[in-house]
């Protein structure tokens with residue numbers, strides 16, 4: 001039976017940087033580790049893997065890797081690690097690379113599971129190719145399967161797509177989405193990309209200066225005013241729901257979420273599928289009434305739940321409640337005053353379809 005994982009770590013690298021985190025991870029699903037450069041994302045992964053020596057406790061799926069009097073060496077920790085570069089053995093074929101990992105594993109993964117992973121990541125046609133001949137995206141898919149050859153208790157991925165172009169990133173994100181449903185272990189996924197977080201992560205850990213400032217479901221974390229302050233102009237919320245209608249002639253789709261229906265671009269979407277939309281706070285405007293003569297396809301009834309203005313940005317952030325979901329809107333202080341916006345007030349949130357990512 002899989003159990004929740006618990007991590008409490010403290011490490012002082014220098015006067016400039018200390019890692020101090022306490023986390024309980026879900027038993028499965030992808031948790032993105034997000035934060036600005038130098039906040040400690042890689043250090044966190046390295047400490048879990050035992051590559052950097054932190055003080056504290058690491059318990060993964062009920063197995064204690066580190067605690068008072070216990071500190072397993074990195075090779076004793078059941079980890080799959082995927083880095084920015086695939087680091088395959090170039091003199092071996094893809095199959096050779098996978099077999100090498102499999103024979104060195106303490107737990108022998110069943111052949112049918114290997115086949116399943118190979119099919120999920122579509123690398124069967126590459127099995128006899130030399131690793132040296134693979135494209136970056138192909139090599140990274142092989143590296144992901146290789147990391148899973150040991151049947152790890154946790155998969156650590158450190159910016160696995162950072163060295164790939166956007167088309168390759170896109171296809172690997174699709175593979176990761178397929179894979180995550182088949183994995184029953186937690187995955188920690190370090191990234192700088194909000195798009196990657198939005199595409200694959202269920203939860204997110206937001207780090208700042210070695211500490212966890214937010215941790216939870218992406219929909220909750222990104223709609224919080226704390227996150228808004230941290231992300232500034234990149235602040236955005238993620239809405240999730242089902243595609244209930246597609247108007248092919250207009251290339252528009254209806255995304256039904258907890259709070260209403262959003263018209264989004266229908267590209268690559270199918271009726272009935274689960275989908276997410278990311279909306280930047282700067283792409284939402286508010287009005288006091290509904291405008292039938294507007295080009296906004298999305299005018300949603302909302303209530304101002306909270307607002308913040310730290311005085312440094314020139315805009316006010318409104319946290320808007322739309323049904324059971326939340327939006328963030330950046331509007332100028334001038335507009336806020338002109339409309340006399342107050343917490344609790346009912347407004348319309350206006351979102352251009354073309355601005356939804």
Ligand SMILES: Nc1ncnc2c1ncn2[C@@H]1O[C@H](COP(=O)(O)OP(=O)(O)OP(=O)(O)O)[C@@H](O)[C@H]1O
Pocket residue numbers: 013014016017035036037038039040041042043044
């Ligand atoms: N080997 C090391 N010795 C001393 N300090 C280090 C070492 N490695 C990293 N650091 C410092 O630890 C801090 C956290 O680094 P880390 O690489 O974990 O950040 P990060 O969030 O992963 O950054 P990035 O997004 O740029 O990869 C930084 O201040 C960095 O300078």
